[in-house]
Amino acid sequence: MTTRYLTKPVSTLRKSFTMDDMKGTTGIVPEDKCANTHATGDKIESVELRLNEDDVNGRSVELTSKKDSYVLMRDCNASTRLTAQHYLWKDLLGYLIHPDIPTGFDDLKIADVATGNGIWLHDVSRSKSTSAELHGFDISLDQVGPKAWLPANIRMHIWNIFDEPPPQFIGYFDIVHVRLITVVVKNNDPQPVLANLAKLLKPGGYLQWDEVDTISSSIKTVPGVSGSSLNKLYSQLKGNNTRDDTWVTLIEKSRVHTTDCHFSWKYRLTEILDENGFTGSLLYTYEYGHGLARLWNDIYVSTWKEFANNVLKTPRMSEDLERKGMEEARNGAAIMTPKLVWVTRKE
Known part of the structure; x- marks a missing residue:
């Protein structure tokens, strides 16, 4: 040939x-x-x-990405969801960077990995001096605005988290932040991801890792209201709906893991951090009340809808399930999912 x-x-x-x-x-x-x-x-x-850096509309292409396995969407609705989701996280946590992490020096260097549309970095930039460096990394920058519209201290880079970090950024950052990469972790083992995140940090630098507690999630309802459709669609999103062979087959074909054991690494992450070059690792858990439950519920339904459109590709079944799920939400049902934040320091 x-x-x-x-x-x-x-x-x-x-x-x-x-x-x-x-x-x-x-x-x-x-x-x-x-x-x-x-x-x-x-x-x-x-x-x-x-x-x-100027060849891709001001975006630095450090490494060419491998096959993009992102299971959600990158359209305007997805970006809107990311923005709304960010402000709900901020409201729940009460901070962008955990107060245990020192940030009081001007030449601070911060990385946001899996930056999405960059909303977290934009929010951080408002409280940092122009001498601080804020870098966003993602496998795709399709949701990020052009360089000319970014704050002067924000730079965006294409990077696959499973690749070696760009050499100029090894040991470079004081803080690395990452949020919602559960779907990226393979074989219930976060160590390959963790190893590359650690390489970005200076000795003594801090990692803040934010996730949802998918195992402890539940459907809450007012008395007499069903939440079965919301439970079904959220189970599809998590990939553990074993009661519907049709959905399981579709999920398996999409190569999404199908049991909650895929997420059990979250319960071991504190120990994994301390065994892999970090020290003083702490886990903080946050739960929202019923007052904001509908807002969070709609974020999860929106996330599921992206997943259904992009992976399951069964529009009639999905539309019917969404209709039933949102009817339950209007009647008083909601997906409730605690939030997890790990804070740790590189040795």
């Missing part, structure tokens, strides 16, 4: 290939502007992109 090597200007490459076209490829990013594509027949095997 013939092997072809193609050399094109970056602008031509970007018009010729999309990320969907290059799923499953790997790449590295040196500094000069060119792109080499290694193809066998019509199959792209690897892509070496050479871009600088």
